């Protein structure tokens with residue numbers, strides 16, 4: 001059995017972080033995605049996720065993590081566990097199928113929402129004891145933090161950190177980035193960086209992750 005923790009991080013933009021067996025899920029995702037991202041020459045996109053914002057949709061008593069996803073993928077039970085590190089979840093989602101039985105909750109068939117060719121078979125499946133899983137979820141309701149995120153959740157929604165087209169993932173679902181030229185990606189990254197530099201430090205992305213550099 002695996003062990004899960006859900007934690008609300010009450011920073012500028014409160015979000016829900018997930019640990020599995022004591023390791024951040026996005027770090028586990030980064031390790032699994034690295035070979036595919038390297039093959040695409042986009043190494044820094046591996047694990048470039050962020051905890052979900054829009055807390056009221058996903059925190060207890062929402063059944064989002066119990067097979068009735070508020071932020072859903074395509075198949076039955078396919079659930080967004082993490083979103084984009086710009087704060088717009090479906091700009092770069094990590095999906096898994098969440099299967100709920102009386103005794104267990106299982107996360108399997110992980111998938112990046114915009115890289116169907118990436119092989120995430122190295123991530124999961126994870127199986128949790130249902131009682132402990134729900135207890136971990138209930139803790140998200142008791143958290144003192146209150147989401148200040150009031151914006152829309154849909155694809156192409158205005159990005160809370162920077163304009164949507166400034167996000168390095170923008171358009172990921174519209175054009176395979178393998179086909180996007182390095183020059184285009186550089187332009188997008190530079191625009192994102194410019195926007196970022198205009199923001200006060202407190203508004204910067206909490207992950208502190210690097211943007212792509214010119215190749």
Ligand SMILES: [Zn+2]
Pocket residue numbers: 084085086087088091092167168169170
């Ligand atoms: Zn984004």
